[in-house]
Amino acid sequence: MRFGLVWAEAFSGLRRNASMVISVVLVTFVSLTFVGAAILMQMQIGTMRAFWQDRAQVQIYMCATESTERTCTSGAATEEQIQQVHDKLDSPALRPLIKEVRYQTSEEAYQELVDILGEDEASFLTPEQVNATFWVRLVDPSESDAIVEAFSGSEGIEEVKDQLQLLDPLFSALTVATYIAVGIAALMLIAAVLLIATTIRLSAFARRREISIMRLVGASNRFIQTPFILEGVFAALIGAVLASAAVLAGVRFGVEGYLRSRVSFVTTWVGLADAAIVVPILLGIGCVLAALSAGFAIRRWLRA
The missing domain is CATH 3.30.70.3040 (Alpha-Beta Plaits)
Structure with missing residues (x-):
């Protein structure tokens, strides 16, 4: 497989569908930010529960x-x-x-x-x-x-x-907040998956003549699919990187810079080390969902 040609095709598709790519980036960014927040909230609940249980x-x-x-x-x-x-x-x-x-x-x-x-x-x-x-x-x-x-x-x-x-109501409220964040994140992820699939189908439709020529000269389905999958993964990866930056910034400035000094009765807060664990999870979720949705969308196009 000629990787240079594959990458060139992928970036060409990104340029042609710049507005849709930006939409994918934004939706992925928002959804994965909620995912990261939900994970950190659950970590915080576990940390607080362990601290207070011991005392x-x-x-x-x-x-x-x-x-x-x-x-x-x-x-x-x-x-x-x-x-x-x-x-x-x-x-x-x-x-x-x-x-x-x-x-x-x-x-x-x-x-x-x-x-x-x-x-x-x-x-x-x-x-x-x-x-x-x-x-x-x-x-x-x-x-x-x-x-x-x-x-x-x-x-x-x-x-x-x-x-x-006496602390059970607090833990219950935090758990409900986590479920709300997870629910919003799930809806946003579904929207991101559908948007990625739509973007790939539009990109495939715009290049339908090129796809027909490649099929006529014997190009494999994998060779045809790969640039489209890379388009979706690249857009989702940008959104995941932005979400990771938002999570790190939230912990650094929101938790360590604000809450830790103002909420004195809570002595155990999540930190940058916990946020660093969340970052690869967000990157993995973004890339996997994008690859699956893009692959499914272009596979249906090739069957048509």
Whole structure:
């Protein structure tokens, strides 16, 4: 196969269909940018979930003097009730699940509240009105239900709270956003595939006389198809490169330059190393889809 002639034919087709090629580039760029954003969002969700799972704890709030739960009818938790919680956490049934237990007295919890709010804001409370709390860190945070079930409804315990469950709405919202990005990307990719196929068919129609002559002189279908496939791949590759640049720029300036310094409660963000993993995926998707759609379009033309 004469590669020089094949490349010359491909670039000739690109020049003849410049407006359609620009359309393919733009649609591919937008669609693959959404694909890259969806992949990075899923990476971010996984990173955040792993970070918080390792640090999430189960909080066992003991009854305080102002507690109104039915398990707190006797007022603040007694020393005996607190010791029962200690013993239960250290029992053979629960101990294997637990990595660490920290007990915070009412006085310690009150002082922590003063440090956070200031003395003026915390002055309306007394140490007796603040819950003594057990902070339980698990070996496997997904087994927190065992701790919640073991202590919920027990006398002297006002509430058992799983911190990881508080983060579930955030993870769910981010997951929904990822699905939306994937849906938009899928629609845009379908549009890109159809546009590439249309571009190749128009290019083949414009060169129908040349194709007929090549078939008459014995040119193989592969020789005829290759320039058209290269046209689609080249246009899609430009779009994929632009999408890769947009993803890298978004991570560099949007995440590392803006969000990392302004959203302090999230300490683990995707970075350029993660974006670098996404780039070859985008290039591969763009080239493969373009080659398949262009090959299918010109193959149908040659059969006609």
